[in-house]
Amino acid sequence: MTASNFNNAARAAKLSVAPMMDWTDRHCRFFHRLLSQHALLYTEMVTSPALVRGGALHLLDYSPEEQPLALQLGGSNPAELAEAARLGAEAGYSEINLNVGCPSDRVQSGTFGAILMRDPKLVAECCAAMIKASPVEVTVKCRIGVDDQEPSDVLPEFIARVAGAGVGRFSIHARKAWLQGLSPKENRDIPPLDYDLVQQMKGLFPALHLSLNGGIATLEDAMAALDRGMDGVMIGRAAYHQPADILMQADHLIFGQAPLERTREDIALQMLPYIDAHIHSGGKLGQVTRHMLGLFAGQPGARHWKRHLSENAHKPDAGSHTVVEAIEKMHAARPVLC
Known part of the structure; x- marks a missing residue:
């Protein structure tokens, strides 16, 4: 079962629906699964303190029909994240994902999310601990950098360090996050997209599975990114606001399944x-x-x-x-x- 979950998540990552706070709850995911049987779905971010210290195990609840399904965790304490990853694996998730991309003030105050782009060594330590504790794959969702960092310098170093800890799959939001001066909403639109840089990472790290995230508005955009050599595409707001446009044809056009006659x-x-x-x-x-x-x-x-x-x-x-x-x-x- 564990090997099957691992393989299912890796295959499904060719197209995924991004984890989105207040949006990708279990009701949303059940609905999305009716639209696509193959796309990888993600939970909202669940913090490791809530699970480990708060005992909020109800946050792990889901319907079996939602699989393949990934649990996204937020945190920065390796031991705590390891325990949270173990709990997620025991709950049957197909993947455990670490959030290194959320720019909200609340997340920053907990020293996790996008602020961790400043500390790839700590991210690597967290991932190594999670991998040791979890029989299912551990992945990372990140930005290309934060604040005044130079993404072309920061991103390759970040990926190399975290991949060295055993992570083989990354979803990269192709924007910087500005931790001061921009709201989370503005951080989804204002920093410019740099798809070319993410594409370069595929050239530098051909053995890794890299998914492109950020600004992808149509299934055609997703297919174009795959044609350019990306291993996967992660779609956020478009998959939520126009779910049928993104997901109803995904199984046929992205995963090669026979088209289904349904409305x-x-x-x-x-x-x-x-x-x-x-x-x-x-x-x-x-x-x-x-x-x-x-x-x-x-x-x-x-x-x-x-x-x-x-x-x-x-x-x-x-x-x-x-x-x-x-x-x-x-x-x-x-x-x-x-």
């Missing part, structure tokens, strides 16, 4: 049993449907789908019937073809 509406209807089970267990409709608002993005009537769910999912009697009503509203708004 976005089919996906919405497939979510109904999951929604019913979630509500039966005490959950709220909006906890699930907030991730589904972009399912029909760009399609006729999409505004009515989104509006109906946004206005009704919070109501006490909201349930799977609310999703069916949203589909009906969308159909009613579409032009009649003669």
Whole structure:
């Protein structure tokens, strides 16, 4: 089982959905898995102190259908990260990923995330400890540098040091992170992208599996990066806001599977049993449907789908019937073809 998980995650990393705080929770991942059976999915970042010191093991909960699934950890204490990695492996995750890319103030104050780009030696120590403790693959998601660092100097040294600790797979966000002066949101847009530098890393480290992250907005963009020699592509916001555009054709175009005859509406209807089970267990409709608002993005009537769910999912009697009503509203708004 461990070897299978390892292989599944490595193959699935050809296309992955980035870990995104407040977005890639278990409901989002279940929904995304209906769209693509093969893309690698990531949890939101879970901090090692929360797991090890706080005992918040519920943060590791997921549905088996979400696999292949990677757990992203945040932390900077090697022993603590090792224990968190062990817990993640025991929970059945296919990969354990270390966050060396998040620029938020809260993450910086915990001395992890993008600020660790300044200390590749510590990152290597953390990864070595995690690898020793985890039977599943340990990977790293990083930036090309932070603040006044020169990425062309920093990134090769960082990769070499961390790869020397045993990491064979990196997802590289092709932007610097500015730890002072820019918000996390601004850090996703303002620092310029440097795809060429990430491409150069593939030339310098041909044995490593390197995924490109940052600014990739379409499946065509992802395919172009793969054609240029990258091993994988990680897509964030576009996969969340236009999930069908990114994921519905991924299994065919990226992973070479026979195309499936299904519609976005089919996906919405497939979510109904999951929604019913979630509500039966005490959950709220909006906890699930907030991730589904972009399912029909760009399609006729999409505004009515989104509006109906946004206005009704919070109501006490909201349930799977609310999703069916949203589909009906969308159909009613579409032009009649003669």
